Amino acid sequence: MSLSVMAQKLSLKGLVNSQNGPVENITVKIVGFNRSTRSDSTGHYQFNHLSSGNYDLVFSGIGYQSKRVKVTLQRDTAIINTELLSLSSNLNDVVITGVNRATELRKSPVPIAVISRKSIDQNVNTNLIEAIVKGVPGVTAVTTGPNVSKPFIRGLGYNRVLTLYDGLRQEGQQWGDEHGIEVDEYAITRAEVVKGPASLTYGSDALAGVINMxxxxxxxxxxxxxxxxxxxxxxxxxxxxxxxxxxxxxxxxxxxxxxxxxxxxxxxxxxxxxxxxxxxxxxxxxxxxxxxxxxxxxxxxxxxxxxxxxxxxxxxxxxxxxxxxxxxxxxxxxxxxxxxxxxxxxxxxxxxxxxxxxxxxxxxxxxxxxxxxxxxxxxxxxxxxxxxxxxxxxxxxxxxxxxxxxxxxxxxxxxxxxxxxxxxxxxxxxxxxxxxxxxxxxxxxxxxxxxxxxxxxxxxxxxxxxxxxxxxxxxxxxxxxxxxxxxxxxxxxxxxxxxxxxxxxxxxxxxxxxxxxxxxxxxxxxxxxxxxxxxxxxxxxxxxxxxxxxxxxxxxxxxxxxxxxxxxxxxxxxxxxxxxxxxxxxxxxxxxxxxxxxxxxxxxxxxxxxxxxxxxxxxxxxxxxxxxxxxxxxxxxxxxxxxxxxxxxxxxxxxxxxxxxxxxxxxxxxxxxxxxxxxxxxxxxxxxxxxxxxxxxxxxxxxxxxxxxxxxxxxxxxxxxxxxxxxxxxxxxxxxxxxxxxxxxxxxxxxxxxxxxxxxxxxxxxxxxxxxxxxxxxxxxxxxxxxxxxxxxxxxxxxxxxxxxx
CATH class of the missing domain: 2.40.170.20 (TonB-dependent receptor, beta-barrel domain)
Incomplete structure (x- = not known):
């Protein structure tokens, strides 16, 4: 009985870091046990009620190389800090458009493209949609002068392309030929484009795809x-x-x-x-x-x-x-x-x-x-x-x-x-x-x-x-x-x-x-x-x-x-x-x-x-x-x-x-x-x-x-x-x-x-x-x-x- 009580008091915690500081949403699993948790917004994680012994921890997350660490747990609390290395960005861009959980670009079967603020700045644009058109193949725009660009994806546009601002549906008078997208181009740091039907996540109006600004x-x-x-x-x-x-x-x-x-x-x-x-x-x-x-x-x-x-x-x-x-x-x-x-x-x-x-x-x-x-x-x-x-x-x-x-x-x-x-x-x-x-x-x-x-x-x-x-x-x-x-x-x-x-x-x-x-x-x-x-x-x-x-x-x-x-x-x-x-x-x-x-x-x-x-x-x-x-x-x-x-x-x-x-x-x-x-x-x-x-x-x-x-x-x-x-x-x-x-x-x-x-x-x-x-x-x-x-x-x-x- 005394050994059992002692086992319930053992804990394992630590901090997950990278070159850019603490990392949140890193999954930490104990191999061979049905135990896992995630790092919080400060990079910390914790397991409670563990028994003494040897454990294998696996740290994994979107955009980072997985890491395996062996741990020997003997004291009341063991502290295991680790640093993860970033993967090549062209292989593992994190996307949140058209899918429901953060996923790696390479793992998504849906065609998705990402354009960064750096790419936007290095082109001449009079509006944000024009910048996306120049950076993503398959995306075009029907225009009415320099300040109105309605996005088209693979030949489909108007209410068939759903535009989002920070994940929120952009709802203006999209039905008009000369009705543009009401977004500040200088405020956008990243745009993600789903090419193909995304009705699964958003319902009507995503027939051609989604642009998330x-x-x-x-x-x-x-x-x-x-x-x-x-x-x-x-x-x-x-x-x-x-x-x-x-x-x-x-x-x-x-x-x-x-x-x-x-x-x-x-x-x-x-x-x-x-x-x-x-x-x-x-x-x-x-x-x-x-x-x-x-x-x-x-x-x-x-x-x-x-x-x-x-x-x-x-x-x-x-x-x-x-x-x-x-x-x-x-x-x-x-x-x-x-x-x-x-x-x-x-x-x-x-x-x-x-x-x-x-x-x-x-x-x-x-x-x-x-x-x-x-x-x-x-x-x-x-x-x-x-x-x-x-x-x-x-x-x-x-x-x-x-x-x-x-x-x-x-x-x-x-x-x-x-x-x-x-x-x-x-x-x-x-x-x-x-x-x-x-x-x-x-x-x-x-x-x-x-x-x-x-x-x-x-x-x-x-x-x-x-x-x-x-x-x-x-x-x-x-x-x-x-x-x-x-x-x-x-x-x-x-x-x-x-x-x-x-x-x-x-x-x-x-x-x-x-x-x-x-x-x-x-x-x-x-x-x-x-x-x-x-x-x-x-x-x-x-x-x-x-x-x-x-x-x-x-x-x-x-x-x-x-x-x-x-x-x-x-x-x-x-x-x-x-x-x-x-x-x-x-x-x-x-x-x-x-x-x-x-x-x-x-x-x-x-x-x-x-x-x-x-x-x-x-x-x-x-x-x-x-x-x-x-x-x-x-x-x-x-x-x-x-x-x-x-x-x-x-x-x-x-x-x-x-x-x-x-x-x-x-x-x-x-x-x-x-x-x-x-x-x-x-x-x-x-x-x-x-x-x-x-x-x-x-x-x-x-x-x-x-x-x-x-x-x-x-x-x-x-x-x-x-x-x-x-x-x-x-x-x-x-x-x-x-x-x-x-x-x-x-x-x-x-x-x-x-x-x-x-x-x-x-x-x-x-x-x-x-x-x-x-x-x-x-x-x-x-x-x-x-x-x-x-x-x-x-x-x-x-x-x-x-x-x-x-």
């Missing part, structure tokens, strides 16, 4: 205050950007704060000159506080986004091709407007016809630890306010004025490991309500939406094979009441009215419908060796139709489009197969990914024409699009090569290729129109990006690791386009040459003064139009004197950026 998390010593100041100037549109951020650590608490501002006048190219209606002014504020305790952690954060942004309508003088502007409401003739004065083209002032977008975000994410399991809770509230001003005679009157309020919830319980299986149960969703305010145009009705979904996810490692997968069931309800639109007798513009108003017409009859989705995935990674992997995954995704696809019936003044929806649409479902081969060699990293994606009930836009084939004009000067639904198939490949010769450490060569084909499988249209209806709209052409970079391995005076690089972006002809009703036209290919130099400036004592980046995009000022540029189709004449149609992309652009630590 992760803000800065401080990793500083207790009592330390750090910060940085960023300044950026770009020559093409005169953009000035500045951002200042601070981080403070005190005991168990970490605090962050950031403020950002950007302003730009119209951009230019050698065909159009200065493009009227492309100026913008953006402000961002964010703050957060995180506490780490033995029971887990909790983070609360708030963000504010405010953007004044112009959108061009493309109106011009027919002979001079100079841009014109609308000055009348009644009697406006889009082909007979006054020319914009030269002084207004270079002005930073926002013109009266513009958009004002505000986004507020408040959320809390917490983790509660229970031994070898943990509960993760994310709760957030968002408000998106969008005003689009389109009345020159009454500039203070918004054409579109909508307010979207969203409440998000996400609960995930990571169960204790059982027989080597790591599993997660979860339930998440959202409630949102969208309301029109004092507007004159109503493209969509006021609606309420409620989402709920539950899932189970599991993964297991069996020798050289890592397997993961799961199932999910979703339900979405969308409803709205009768919505009447009448006439304001004072202004003559439209307004929302009651059913009893004599001027009112029923624009949106009431609607109430539930959508259900079953989704899931199953995949494996086969480690042929430490350096060679084969990955395969099959996933079923689900997306309920968005509000504009089922409910739209009116003008979106910012997009210059009249949308017509279809209330009978069914949810989209897709089945995507992925296979990839990845080799991590001594002098090179090589990867090849192939995908095949079949979609049921695919929804897309098509121009509306009459019986004679002429475009239907409901609102003069605005295009009319009607949504269609059919089967579709997308397939393609992505290949990447990263050369980093061991014997030539200063040299790095990267090249990537991405190719996607999108096929419209609407047999009725194919039979009637043939090739004109064969392909899907907004499919990117063949793209090849190549970069050669030389980095000094030793300081040159005050310059630490200075680099010089040159890169080329080749875009092939896009002759596989949706040509029916001239929805799209042929787009010739082009090549852009870019370059840059940069360095960290340090004193002889090693103190960092700043980081500087000098870069140039489109060095040879090539005149080009991307097939994903909506401005390509902003044209109101069948012919023009210079033989050019639509608006061209940005010309040569020099950028200077400096980051000063505080």
């Amino acid at each position: 992760i803000p800065y998390t401080p990793n500083i010593r207790n009592g330390e205050l750090k910060g940085d100041f960023t300044a950026n100037y770009q020559s093409n549109n005169g953009m000035f950007g500045s951002s200042i951020g601070f981080a403070y650590h005190k005991n168990d608490w970490k605090y962050t704060f950031r403020a950002t501002g950007k302003t730009a006048h119209n951009y230019k190219n050698k065909i159009d000159g200065l493009v009227y209606g492309t100026a913008f002014r953006e402000y961002n504020l964010s703050a957060g506080a995180r506490v780490d305790k033995t029971w887990g952690s909790s983070k609360t954060a708030i963000t504010y986004y405010d953007n004044l942004m112009e959108i061009p309508d493309g109106s011009r003088d027919s002979i001079s091709r100079k841009f014109t502007r609308q000055v009348l409401d009644d009697g406006d003739d889009i082909k007979n407007r006054p020319v914009v004065p030269e002084s207004d083209l270079n002005s930073y002032a926002i013109n009266p016809l513009h958009q004002h977008i505000q986004h507020f975000r408040f959320y809390n994410t917490s983790q509660f630890k229970f031994g070898t399991s943990d509960l993760n809770i994310l709760i957030g509230g968002q408000q998106s306010v969008r005003r689009e001003y389109n009345h020159p005679t009454l500039p203070g009157q918004a054409g579109l004025y909508v307010v979207l309020n969203t409440f998000n919830y996400d609960f995930k319980y990571n169960l204790p490991d059982f027989a080597g299986i790591e599993s997660t149960l979860g339930i998440n969703g959202m409630y949102q309500g969208n309301r029109s305010k004092a507007a004159t145009d109503f493209p969509i009705p006021d609606y309420d939406l409620f989402d709920v979904g539950a899932f189970y996810f599991a993964k297991k490692s069996m020798g050289k094979i890592d397997i993961s997968g799961g199932l999910r069931l979703d339900r979405r309800n969308i409803k709205w009441d009768d919505f009447y639109v009448g006439t304001d007798v004072k202004t003559g513009f439209g307004k929302q009215v009651s059913a009893t108003d004599a001027t009112g017409e029923l624009q949106f009859p009431s609607f109430n419908k539930n959508y259900y989705g079953l989704s899931g995935s199953l995949g494996f990674t086969y480690n042929l060796s430490e350096k060679l992997l084969i990955k395969a995954n099959i996933a079923r995704g689900y997306r309920a139709p968005n509000i504009t696809e089922i409910g739209s019936n009116g003008l979106d003044p910012g997009a210059h489009i009249v949308y017509l929806g279809n209330r009978t649409f069914k949810p989209e479902f897709n089945l995507q197969e992925d296979i990839g081969i990845i080799a991590y060699l001594k002098d090179a990293d090589i990867s090849m990914e192939l995908f095949n994606n079949n979609i049921q009930n695919y929804i897309y836009q098509s121009r509306l024409t009459d019986a004679d084939g002429n475009p239907v004009v409901i609102v003069p000067g605005n295009l009319t699009y009607q949504y269609q639904q059919s089967k579709a198939r997308l397939y393609g490949a992505e290949v990447a090569l990263n050369l980093h010769p061991v014997t030539i450490k200063w040299l790095n060569f990267n090249t990537s290729l991405a190719y996607t084909v999108g096929l419209n499988q609407n047999q009725e249209l194919l039979t009637k129109y043939g090739r004109e209806a064969k392909y899907l709209p907004f499919i990117p052409p063949l793209q090849v990006r190549t970069e050669i970079k030389a980095t000094a391995q030793k300081p040159i005076g005050i310059f630490a690791q200075p680099y010089i690089k040159i890169d080329a972006a080749f875009f092939g002809d896009q002759d596989k386009f949706y040509a029916l009703d001239n929805t799209e036209t042929f787009t010739p290919g082009y090549t852009l040459i870019n370059g840059g130099i940069g360095s960290t400036l340090k004193s002889r004592k090693g103190k960092t003064f700043c980081d500087i980046f000098l870069q140039a995009d489109n060095i040879f000022n090539v005149a080009y139009q991307s097939n994903l540029n909506r401005l390509k189709y902003f044209e109101y004449y069948n012919q023009s004197p210079n033989g050019r149609s639509g608006i061209y992309n940005m010309g040569r652009n020099f950028s200077f950026k400096v980051i000063v630590p505080i």
Whole structure:
């Protein structure tokens, strides 16, 4: 009895360290016993109630080499401290997007790419999505000027790509063609991209993939205050950007704060000159506080986004091709407007016809630890306010004025490991309500939406094979009441009215419908060796139709489009197969990914024409699009090569290729129109990006690791386009040459003064139009004197950026 009592008093504890300090979430197992624990936020671990004797401890964690330690336990308490070595970052990046537990990049069968802050800083970007497009093969963007980029993954976009901010769904008015992502690009330190259906974790709207934008998390010593100041100037549109951020650590608490501002006048190219209606002014504020305790952690954060942004309508003088502007409401003739004065083209002032977008975000994410399991809770509230001003005679009157309020919830319980299986149960969703305010145009009705979904996810490692997968069931309800639109007798513009108003017409009859989705995935990674992997995954995704696809019936003044929806649409479902081969060699990293994606009930836009084939004009000067639904198939490949010769450490060569084909499988249209209806709209052409970079391995005076690089972006002809009703036209290919130099400036004592980046995009000022540029189709004449149609992309652009630590 006395020996038994003594055995229960023996303890084993210690500290897990690395070169960067204490390490949390390291699993510590006692070999041969069903005993394991994890290191806490301070790196400490502890076992109690052990018997005396010899033990083998195994320390393992994401991004670290596993370590085995022999222990002899004789006294009441034994202290075993250990230091773990980091693994090569290209083999074991920690990812948290599209999966439910932190996992190593090499073990995930789902195609995932990661782009760092360093990569973002070393490119010329006017927004965050543009930076991701340049850094991740297979990701493109539909653009409307320099400040609006809607992400597409492997040819699918809009509500099929789910964007996250720190794990929270980004909920704005994503349905609009010119509605961008409301995120501060200077606040993001890392972006993770899931390429393929991720409905298992997030439910509807992740049919094509997920982009998670992760803000800065401080990793500083207790009592330390750090910060940085960023300044950026770009020559093409005169953009000035500045951002200042601070981080403070005190005991168990970490605090962050950031403020950002950007302003730009119209951009230019050698065909159009200065493009009227492309100026913008953006402000961002964010703050957060995180506490780490033995029971887990909790983070609360708030963000504010405010953007004044112009959108061009493309109106011009027919002979001079100079841009014109609308000055009348009644009697406006889009082909007979006054020319914009030269002084207004270079002005930073926002013109009266513009958009004002505000986004507020408040959320809390917490983790509660229970031994070898943990509960993760994310709760957030968002408000998106969008005003689009389109009345020159009454500039203070918004054409579109909508307010979207969203409440998000996400609960995930990571169960204790059982027989080597790591599993997660979860339930998440959202409630949102969208309301029109004092507007004159109503493209969509006021609606309420409620989402709920539950899932189970599991993964297991069996020798050289890592397997993961799961199932999910979703339900979405969308409803709205009768919505009447009448006439304001004072202004003559439209307004929302009651059913009893004599001027009112029923624009949106009431609607109430539930959508259900079953989704899931199953995949494996086969480690042929430490350096060679084969990955395969099959996933079923689900997306309920968005509000504009089922409910739209009116003008979106910012997009210059009249949308017509279809209330009978069914949810989209897709089945995507992925296979990839990845080799991590001594002098090179090589990867090849192939995908095949079949979609049921695919929804897309098509121009509306009459019986004679002429475009239907409901609102003069605005295009009319009607949504269609059919089967579709997308397939393609992505290949990447990263050369980093061991014997030539200063040299790095990267090249990537991405190719996607999108096929419209609407047999009725194919039979009637043939090739004109064969392909899907907004499919990117063949793209090849190549970069050669030389980095000094030793300081040159005050310059630490200075680099010089040159890169080329080749875009092939896009002759596989949706040509029916001239929805799209042929787009010739082009090549852009870019370059840059940069360095960290340090004193002889090693103190960092700043980081500087000098870069140039489109060095040879090539005149080009991307097939994903909506401005390509902003044209109101069948012919023009210079033989050019639509608006061209940005010309040569020099950028200077400096980051000063505080």
